[in-house]
Amino acid sequence: MEKLEHKYLERLSELYPTIAKASTEIINLQSILNLPKGTEHFLTDIHGEYEAFSHVLKNGSGSVRRKINEVFGHTLNEQDKRFLATLIYYPKEKMELTKKTEDNMEDWYKITLYRLIEVCKRVASKYTRSKVRKALPPDFAYVIEELITEKPELNDKEAYYEQIIETIIAIGRAEVFIIALSELIQRLVVDHLHILGDIYDRGPGPHHIMDKLEEYHSLDIQWGNHDIVWMGAAAGQRSCIANVIRICARYANLDLLEDGYGINLLPLATFALTYYQEDPCECFKIKGGNTLNPAETVLNMKMHKAISIIQFKLEGQLLIRRKEFHMADRALLDDINYEEGSIRLYGKEYNLLDHAFPTVDPENPYELSKEEEEVMERLVSAFANCEKLQRHMQLLLKKGSLYKVYNNNLLYHGCVPLNEDGSFKEVEVYGRTYKGRELYDVLEAYVRKAFFALDQDEKQRGRDILWFIWSSPASPLFGKDKMATFERYFLAEKETHVENKNPYYRLLEDDSVVNNIFREFGIEGDCCHIINGHVPVHHTSGESPIKCGGKVLVIDGGFSKAYQKETGIAGYTLIYNSWGMILAAHEPFTSAEDAITRESDILSDSILVKRTSLRKTVGDTDNGHHLQESIDELKQLLKAYRNGQIIEKE
Known part of the structure; x- marks a missing residue:
């Protein structure tokens, strides 16, 4: 065994001091590799529009609504699904409105809790129990874990769950519990968020x-x-x-x-x-x-x-x-x-x-x-x-x-x-x-x-x-031949206001150019994309955010109100889940109040960019590759234990 390798395995043995503990960790990591890939959410060019940003974050660019559809299919009508989605986005505000019109709040709490628990089970299913536990609100962690975890040893599961829910209602904790469940769904529906720049300027927040x-x-x-x-x-x-x-x-x-x-x-x-x-x-x-x-x-x-x-x-x-x-x-x-x-x-x-x-x-x-x-x-x-x-x-x-x-x-x-x-x-x-x-x-x-x-x-x-x-014209974040600030203020002649874009934007449909960029950044394989913001996509004039046969996705569609007359929409966002990529085009967001009272969502159109026939797992991701490296290292440690090169500590 090489000296450096031996030194590293000695260090690793401090974390996993026995064959049993190293073996258990290998089993745990291997099980994680087989879970479905977590959902990634891509937003760009938010430009200070806090309310619209907050709403898109709450709805996961349609991910919450998709989970509701998966769980309830045709068993709930569209109105009930819309209500449930709005409740998940704005639980406190929606309940205040509901109390003004609902005659029997106790029954409403019971039905709503059951529905939220079913959605929770679905969104939690792609994570390890440990990861879900870390996401649980501390005050309700034990109870929520009980409600969303299958218990095959119970003969009468329904009675068990019903007793928990009735107790929650009886002690006056239904509303805070509904808020906790709604926030947990928002938390679990997206595993990782990518912000592709321009959080600042134009908007107020x-x-x-x-x-x-x-x-x-x-x-x-x-x-x-x-x-x-x-x-x-x-x-x-x-x-x-x-x-x-x-x-x-x-x-x-x-x-x-x-x-x-x-x-x-x-x-x-x-x-x-x-x-x-x-x-x-x-x-x-x-x-x-x-x-x-x-x-x-x-x-x-x-x-x-x-x-x-x-x-x-x-x-x-x-x-x-x-x-x-x-x-x-x-x-x-x-x-x-x-x-x-x-x-x-x-x-x-x-x-x-x-x-x-x-x-x-x-x-x-x-x-x-x-x-x-x-x-x-x-x-x-x-x-x-x-x-x-x-x-x-x-x-x-x-x-x-x-x-x-x-x-x-x-x-x-x-x-x-x-x-x-x-x-x-x-x-x-x-x-x-x-x-x-x-x-x-x-x-x-x-x-x-x-x-x-x-x-x-x-x-x-x-x-x-x-x-x-x-x-600078040479900057990768600006990409124009000049910033014509002075000209726009002081000169009437429109030709002086023109800011010519870098050839990059004209060459985005050129397969050889895009492939060269992939090579430059060390990216290879069939399923790879450039995901890009900065320049608004002119939706009304028929411009597509999907370039070069799907290799390039330009997802700035105008979150900023200052751009919406020009683009015709209020921004694109992107979802990359275990089944593929979905591009969402959004309608202009009016206000959170409208979303709550009218149950309006701002998702206007979904475009399926790519769908895989075989569901992607954690093992297919960067994190999965790191986990596989850890598994390989632990297997080397096991071998060293069994060969007597390293002695167990316990």
Whole structure:
């Protein structure tokens, strides 16, 4: 036996000190391998829409309703199934409504508990008893386990279960028990959650989404460009801070910063009122569905313009300092003719829609004024010292990455930067060039350095790379030739607003390109997919989220209300269970109140992407491969025990 192998088996023997214990663990692990594969749930581009996100999480993109159908088939009518599903999503609220109309609540409790227990049995059936036990609410763990576990030794099972349920009702615990069962079903219906980026921006509730994700039992996050800019802001990168505040102002979400994260915007508001008091700021109107009163709107627009000008100055400073970003053409303030109110871009002269720049020195346009500098110092301190924001960013760092390979699927938010011929685009990062997977890896390393590096120069490189990932044409999370923020504010000519996409998006139907991406990320086999967010799928114009014969699934369909007129739906989500993949297209979500009172769900259409004839087991998954490795190691330990190479400890 090799010395290293022997040392490892000695360590393993400390965990399994006898033949009996090692054998028992092999049996346990082998049994897990034969269980059905757990359900994976994929969401992307949530953009702060907390209510819609929460509802989709509750219904598992239709998984709860599918389980109800499996259990009750034709024994319940559609109305009863819809009621039961709504009860599972919103148990407390639905029961309050029911009590207003139901004459005999005791019978209702009994019927409802029986139905919920049957659904619980079904959703728990694909897990080990140990895993189910860990998911049980502590107050009811024993009772629920009794109710959902088959007991062949009992002669009169019905009487046994009926006695438990009658006791629950008699002691006044039926409602809390129904809530516990409903939450357990929500917990067990999805084994693992994938968030493919863009939790932040546009919608009002990303902080609530992050709170929810902090409590979620099993998840990973692929960073989106909007998450990255918030990470940059939390790390103290000034251009990222300005972008975050500008976008909040643009979508009337400054309350998110002030109330959600406790970031004081009074210095910015005071500055904006001082320098833009008489400026109507017409180019800085609010977008999206959020409404403000007239006074709030006026102040919001002035703050919007003030932070935008600060942003353009800070980005110009950054691009002058970081020539290696090769984005000097995006430093635009020195292209303005301040006397004429025009700018020279793309070899052509354009008139500016707004040419009031009271804080810009034409001789040194990128220098912050004394007052702007003071505002930024206060903001940097506020972002750095916000405990809740820093906690949320730590979750993104702990659970997140730029890409993930999971069960033979490649998950990322944006694109793999490509050249026109489909080859991987070479990108310079601090003096070296990278492409394909290497590019992702080096960028992710720098993201982590922004938060954890001890060397201050490396830490600053990490902070600046966060802005680079946010807006560079070479970024895998942005994937366009420019971010035309300045043009959209200041120029009427629509041709200047165009942001051309990376060739990746045009080549998604090219089999050889997609296969090359699979090879680059070490993925092989027949059942593999790229699962992608970032660019909304235009459902109304007939665009399909399924590309390249099913190898690529683009699941951003417009969770954000700002996109829904364009996409025609409210987002795609994806379910990957033991039988295959189901893509769900969602209708716009109105409110939780509508869902409760009208029993409306937001699943509008399901598309079967792939169905297997043989049900997938845990043994077919990444976790299964790890378990098989553990089994093989334990078998080596058994052999060592039996050969006398290692002595039993007990």
